[in-house]
Amino acid sequence: MSEIPFKNPGWAGNTGEFDLTEEQVRGDDLVGKRPVDGGHPSGAASYPYMVADRNPDATLFEGPYRERFEKILSRYPDKQAALLPTLGLAQEIRGHVSPESMDRVAELLELSPAYVRGVATFYTMYNKQAVGRHLIQVCTNVSCNLCGADEVLEAFLRYNDVEPGETTEDGNFTVIEAECLAACGFPTCVQINSRYYENVTPTDVPGIIEALRSGKAGER
Amino acid sequence: MADTPATVTLTIDGREVTVPKGTTLLKAATEAGKDVPHYCYHDGLSSPAQCRLCLVEVEGAPKPMPSCVTQAMDGQVVRTESELALDMRKGVLEFYLVNHPLDCPICDMSGECNLQNYVHEEGREHGRSREPKRVFGRDDFGGDVLYYGDRCVMCTRCVRFMSEVEQDHRLTVVERGSRSVIDTFFEEGLEGTHWHGNVVDICPVGALVSKDFLYKARAWDLTHTPGVCPNCSQGCNIDLHVRDNLVQRLKPRENLEVNAFWMCDYGRGNYEWINRGDRLEAPLVREGGSTRAMGWKDALSRLLAGVEGASGKGIRAVASPFSSNEDLAALRALVDEFGGGEIVYRSARAEDEIVLKGFPTLARRRDLAPNGKGADLLGMKRVGGDDATGGLEGVAGHGGIVIVLGDALADQGADFGSAAALYVYLGGHGGPATANAHFVLPTATFAETEGTFTNFEGRVQRFAPALDAPGASRPAWLVLNALVAERTQGEVPRTAAAAFAVAGTKAGPFAGMRYDEIGPRGAVVNETVSLSGD
């Protein structure tokens, strides 16, 4: 579990009138552990993740990833429908979706590379360029904004001394402004890789960054 | 069946029209004489209804309807120019201009641009945007295509052409919202595709332009002449765009029976030869070792006199598949008149056909000339190799009459025709192999005369003269038929129609066809033909 020393262990666990531990909210026991091979085929397409450990030069879809890819394919009437999850899978492995990844995905799914590029660029979650190990996305949309999201974004940028979209020199952090993350009741919501951090205030920022830097943030 | 009427009747701008069931409002409006502005809709592509320019008011509908996808219904009342429709379209046109660079003075499309046209017709007098414009710049798409993203209206016709018609999904919309642009897969481009020139044609604005045509001419300086593509036996209908008596570009012309709206890149790019400058300009007559230019009358009377001396030793003729049916029929008539003999022709053949997958009856055919079929029907025989060389052994050293029409004899040496009693050459260009010709007669190319070609399937299609023939050049059919008429005391056919009638007398399949009755889609000769194109 996370050792992040701030009030919110994630998912608004100890805000409001509830007294839940992070273990109860997002522990393996009650959430499940992410199977690299995708687990049951019904959920295989739901596991592409944004993870910190990635290798931009990895061969795509080998070993358990290949198994997951095959499981994803098995759930759709045609290959094209597997495109979004497959792009997500490529990103989980390599950290971003490079032209070469698009080409490979196109080949596997029997699509034209230009088509795959068109689809990949439509969606915001496929990083077209390499990003930091931790991609910090701060929601600044209306509900969060009313509660000070601009200051939270500013705090992340200032603490890391970067401009929006820029990656820190050590390659650890990229900070961007995000659109609504559907956690409006827990402002400000910040998504860092796969995880939502809720009720984030500017004073929480150093703690989050340092925990991430020291690897104590508890990534899945 | 009987109780479902095949037509619907509706009112468009106060006019009642009856159209087949399933007709879109856009097409029905055309019937009613109204052209509704549109970008994304194209007759040859699917309709995404996304440009939102063809919005019209339909009585009873809660909002304006895109006429390109809304089907006409019985009793519908449609207004294409009501206050609502005009207001919505005015809005859409203003949106188009928010980021448009308005660089019409340096845009190739200017003068034939539908953004210019529509804004002029229906747009606001002044745009209200005070914001800085988004800038994408220019992108080389490879092949003959340049993309100016700032001018693009995102109609996606080009994307749909490549995916639906050429069926090689090289183009795509990249990004989304106001950041979206058309692009290829990074550096892949359109290189290696065979029909991409069409995306320039269907682009309603100046976003996709031809590198070949770039900055060459202003649209309003071009004259458009309907023609038939001379670069293969498909016979795509084209317009020749001409300025200063030079062909500046070829554009496809609609013919759903032959090429729909399209033409191949090979045909499109292959027009410079039509503009070749070193033309023969006057009849040349070789007498007693010297060659003199003279007028037609003198030249032809000398030629007829020469025939008297040369007859009896047989006649051999070479024709060209670039000649019209009229020229070829006149040659056939003349050869028959001189006692009959074999007419051969040479024609280049490509290794493969290049089929347009989304319209598979259209292909760049193997035969790289427009009228090999016409020559075949007139009993001429194809000789030589696939590179249109050789095969003239029986002609080159023939001792009787030798007539060459149109074939430039580029592969033949200076001794060609040296043994001939009478060697007549008709064509546009002289060369080593015409040195021995007794008569070199300048004739007009297909681009300079009126006539017909017969395509691979036997479809006879008319073309009109786009250029002025140089000097004293005349249509070959006029020259050849005049010679025949002189011998037979008959009447000289003075028109292409009359010259075409000669074909009917010389080849059964043409019999019964009348030049005037060959419509804009052409007419298929009276013969069973295969569609394979071989």
Next chain:
Amino acid sequence: MAYPYVSDREVRVLSRYFGDPMARRVDTYVERGGYQAAKKAFEMGPDAVIEEVKSSGLRGRGGAGFPTGVKWSFMPKEPTRPHYLLCNADESEPGTFKDRELIRWDPHQLIEGVLIGAFAIRAKQAYIYCRGEFFETTQVLARALEDAYAKGYVGKNIQGSGVDIDITVHLGGGAYICGEETALMNSLEGRRGTPRVKPPFPAAVGAFGMPTTINNVETLAAVPHIVNNGGAWYRQWGTEKSSGTKLFCVSGHVNKPGNYELPLGFPLMDLINDVCGGVRDGNKLKAVIPGGSSVPILTAAECDCALSYEGVQEAGSMLGCASVIVMDETADIVKQVRRMVQFYAHESCGQCTPCREGTAWMTRILRRIEDGRGAEEDLDTLVEMSRQMTGTTICVLSDSAGAPVVSSINKFKDEYLALIRRGERVGVA
């Protein structure tokens, strides 16, 4: 319990187990009576299920409020081709955060709803399209689904009934517009998530070209309860036109933001003052957006309305997905409207011109006004643009962008004018 705060005025049907981690376990769910509704539905037959849902008056909870049973009845009765049920979990409307809670606290409730919906429309395959950002949420769902498969509640011959239904969790790639049902279908098919022209409607030509129904997470989560207890039982809450309970997502300037399940027709001011503990820091209420960022803004004076589909409409706005964004006197209307329009510009798919160009242009104008470089004509331009962006596009994203602009210019013109004339922000305490 509701989550993260509790109110005794709630009627907790769907949200009953929010905040109870054990509810995710299939055994717990079954112990509490789970998967009995699916079994019952399979015995009733599809038509009876549709009738029951019709009689409940349940309306689509994704924003449009179309009666669910009626929607289901559009599907062909004799399937000759595969049918699909798509569950729309692409929750992205600013202000809305109920589906994520429904999925992560009570995934089996949704799975059971999907089973019944799929059975009713005669589909053998259902997809739950989750927005791409919901990594951990979908992990909960995938885990629950795997357990349900293992126990025979999903898959072949469910609970020995002979009914086969497969469910697949699908993860999107990050695009608000994919919450629009036809864009969702395109996205599921591996295309750019652009909305399709209707007709044809999904029930005729939907996902993969087959008859398809798309329902929101909350809609489907309500279905097991309706099947278990009957349509009349569900109608005990709400109004004639808006029956049942609804999750209200309250965000912004209230003391206790969160999800509250209340009968439809609940008074808006009671929601703010009683349920949510009042406006933050005792400030004055300035404005409320009652249905997510796509609906017109209500002034404090207009907030004396009932939260039903018809009640909010009477007040001049729309219930949408019941995402109540509360703004107190400190809220900067121009900035917030700009932020919302910026969102629409970012999320516009870009196919229709009025939306592609209009949303981006509006954002720039609003930014200029915000920076004190506006002109009074800009307001006229904005209003006219909104009119020309409304009803002129394939989907309603551009209408949505216009709604906050027009309503805020009408209702908070002073704030715009002060910025334009003096570069001052007024009304911002």
